[in-house]
Amino acid sequence: MTENNSSSSSSSPPLQRVGAVSSEDLQRQLQRDQMLRWLILLGIPAASTIVLAWFKLTPDPLGFGIMIMAGTWMMLNFISARAWQQVSNMAELFAIDPEQAEARIAIVLKSKPLARQVRLLTWHRLATLRHQQKDFDQTIAVCQSVLIYPLRNVHAVRQHLLLMLTEAQLARGDAYGAYMSLSELSHQQLSLTHSLQKLALQTRYLLMVGYDExxxxxxxxxxxxxxxxxxxxxxxxxxxxxxxxxxxxxxxxxxxxxxxxxxxxxxxxxxxxxxxxxxxxxxxxxxx
Amino acid sequence: MNQRATPTFKPPSPEQVTDHLRRCAPRVSRAWVTQLPLILLLVAAGMTLFAQNALTAILPWLILIGVVAYAVIRVRHVRTIQSRVMRISEWTQLEQHERATRAIWKMLPVVQMMPELHGRLVALMAHNLDRLTAWPAAEVAYDYLIQRMPADHPGSIQLQLQRTVLQLFNDELTSADTNLRKLRPLAMEMSASPISATYHYAALLQQVSTFHYADAVAENKDELVDRLRPLGVEAGHGYALMAWSCYQLSLREPESTTWMQQARDWWHKATLLLSTQKLLARQDELKALAAQIAYKAQSQDEQVVEEIVEQNTAQDLEEVHQLLDDQVILEPESHEQPIQTPEKPSPSLLDLVQSVEPPAVSSHEEAAQTDEAATDHDVANDDSPQDDTQVDDTQQIKEQKHD
Known part of the structure; x- marks a missing residue:
């Protein structure tokens, strides 16, 4: 999915790029993350407990094993948090240097295992980038892929994805798809900014289908x-x-x-x- | 928090803003405090290795539960504050300035440990106070932000320009002039941006404030629309200033009608983007121009209507004469319905006369009546100071008409 950019200058290392993606890619990544996380979360504490019990290093090997599990869980979250730091505030970078932004997203997408939420939010950033690049086909693909999964505690991201999806569908002339996205948006409690964006998209849709009145x-x-x-x-x-x-x-x-x-x-x-x-x-x- | 504006609301004074900002200055938590959860977890892990009795066996688990509970509560608290700040930002956008100012006042002590949100709230406070025409207090808030930002940062330039506009409103002309000279090269670099548009608005306001109307018109006649465009509908304030300049020039040269025509054109542009009420709320000296233009338009309308009325009356009279003539002819044959001269004009004429009633005058009269009748009224809808003067203006106009 990730590839190197051959057009970069020879002095600096080539910037990584994210190729065309589909919902299967996201599904595969999420499955791999989940499997790795469970493996690490159970494997390391179990191995430590066995070693401690075998060599009688502590009077309570089970308790120590659970403590190691807590530590492992924190370490995994730390990896995800570091990854999230890379892509959290990218609004300015999207405007100034989209290639650099894409390279950063590519690096984060390659790292594993990521927390499910961080993986989905990184895909959201990818959708935003594609939307800014006016690559509407990829915007639709990425948005639809992410919207399949529930985004806990980040309703604003879901709404943003729906807005980008609607605009991309309107740009592609897909009135039916835009209608479905808009009707899903109308069931949600939107912030003022999102309400304004929805108004603009809704008006475009109505004009597209001839409902001028x-x-x-x-x-x-x-x-x-x-x-x-x-x-x-x-x-x-x-x-x-x-x-x-x-x-x-x-x-x-x-x-x-x-x-x-x-x-x-x-x-x-x-x-x-x-x-x-x-x-x-x-x-x-x-x-x- | 009060949902509606109350009559007791009064914007804070500059001293109050200074005190409040000093009391609620942002604070940075110490390094060991931020690292405390991690330190506690390491201690807990160490304790499990050397657990000797029940207490040392349970204590690490209590520490673990405590740290996790603290983290969850902290995350929820931060989310709640962020959503509150977002709501305040929305109230500001929706022009609920009193409500937003109140909420900001209460929120500032809560966000002391979050410098980013603190800065955002102070910026919102400055904007809201500006819109509430508490200009000296707003200037204090802008000063606070400007002192804490790099001078050449675009955000800082924008804030400095907004402060300069407030200085002009506060008649601090010397400070405003110094600032404008300093900011000119920076603003000119960013053409067709909100920064350059704010600069041009401030420069125009300065020319108007110093009575250089001819310069204001000469410098902005052809390019003002392009220059102020990035301000959106707020550009209406600039067009109103231009209309005011043309109006002042028309007073200097009463024989020339072009200045008044230009004033009318610019005023039309201004009112196309902003309501007259909003324009006057910012600069009440524009009332004279608004009244003049409303009077001119009304008198022109009246002239046209009078002509129509005269024509219609003449037509009606002709018809009546015609009918009378017919009656005279028909009289010998029919006596059933004697022709009567109409005592009042036909309904069409009545409609015309009613439509001539100036809407501005009638609305102000209504407002004056409701003001008299009202015992308990809302500050949010209370624009009585403007209304009083406007009623005076309209009464004056009425008297002039009678003369």
Whole structure:
């Protein structure tokens, strides 16, 4: 699954890369981790207890064996914690040096045995990286692989995976998949940031399937939510609403939204967003 | 914690903020404290090797259970605090500034051992106090953060710029000027970023604060929209300043209509992004411009409507005459329904006249009435100081109209 990057300069060692992955890879890794952990957790204390009892080194070999088991458990967790430190705060690295970030993920994925939660969270980081690289096929594959397994105490990660999955599905034109992901998201209690992201994705989905009226329902509330987003996303959402309003013939709203979006976005950004939607601005009634 | 704003809420004073920040300064735990669980575990392991009696046999297990229980409780405690800080951050985003400020005040002593969360909370406090127009107190919080960050860090530059804006609001013009000169090269390096946009807003605010309206207009006329774009809807405050500058120039040159037209255009842009209430909450001197533009628009509307009313009345009169003529012709044949001159205008005319009622005036009158009637009101919805002056403005406008 991991491979070396041949394009790296000859002076520094080549950066490791994570190749294409599937749900089978994750399943195999989790099984291997579990097997190794049990082997170490039971094997080392058992061996120590036998040795201590054989040579009569302590009056209570069983108690000492259990203490060694506790120590082994802590050591295994320490290995996982060290691995997690490598990939925990990668947001900046994703933006600055994605290759370095990928190399780090590759190293962590190779280390074993990892705690199940750490393995799943490292895959989440991989999904984030692929999503930023706009490799939507791999994003879908990684997100779907991780979402099979329950993520205890990290609901935010599950929600983030669903959001990335929805966006990748929308980018691939998979309306049915996006609908399923969005409906799963709507059953969860989202943070404000995730709610805003969901609003943007939901609007894109509604426009994609032609539910312009639904996209415009509670428009003032949605616009207020959009204002909480960063400028570019706020402007992009205004463009989506503008397209919906102009297609459904709501000219005053369309004009107002268009005027706002032109203040929020530069000419190029505005054109790019329209182009990315593949939805040309239409005069009211043209598409009806 | 109070869910709603109460009438007793008052933003803290700068001295209170200074005291509270001093009392709740972040602390770093000693090395041996962080290593204590590991040391205890090693001691427990050693004790099992030399267990002689029941006490030395049980004690290691008690230590082990104690360490694990402590770790679990500690993790839960940290998670709870993190989720609380996240909630405060959401309240700040949702503009529930009073609620957020209260929560931050209570949370600061709790996060003393977590420097990262402490810094985040102080930044949120500065922002909330800024929005509550407690500018001197907000300046104290910004100062606290700036002193603890590297001067050329982008985060620090942004904070320094925000502090400069507050200095301008607080009429500390000399300090603001020094800071702006210092920050200019750093901000210019990051074009089309929130930092450069904040710089341009601060520079415009400085020109307006020092009455250099012509300079403000000349320097920003063509590029202000591009410059302030990274601020998002907050750019509306900058457009309002530009409108104010144009309005001031129109007062200097009353014969020229272009300045007033430009003021109207910029004000339109500002109100497209932000409500008039929000614009005035930040800078109440803009009320005069808001009232002027509302009055102009109203008077223009009235002029148009009067023309329509005149036309309609003329049409109606013609129709009445026509009917009368017809009646005269028809009179010999039918006496059943005598024609009567209408005493009140037709419903269409009434609708038109009602639509002429200026919404601003009526809403302020309503607000004034409700203010008088209200005995127990919520501070969150209480913008009576603005309303009072606006009612005065509108009454003045009414008097002018009567004259």
């Amino acid at each position: 639904a996209a415009l329902s509670d428009l003032p509330g949605k616009v207020k939510m959009a204002e909480l987003m960063p400028t570019l996303q706020c402007g992009a959402l205004h463009v989506l609403f503008y397209v919906a309003a102009s297609r459904s013939g709501q000219t005053p709203q369309a004009d107002w939204l268009n005027e706002r979006s032109r203040l929020l976005l530069s000419e190029k950004q505005y054109d790019d967003i329209l182009q990315s939607l593949s939805m040309p601005t239409v005069t009211p009634g043209e598409l009806l």
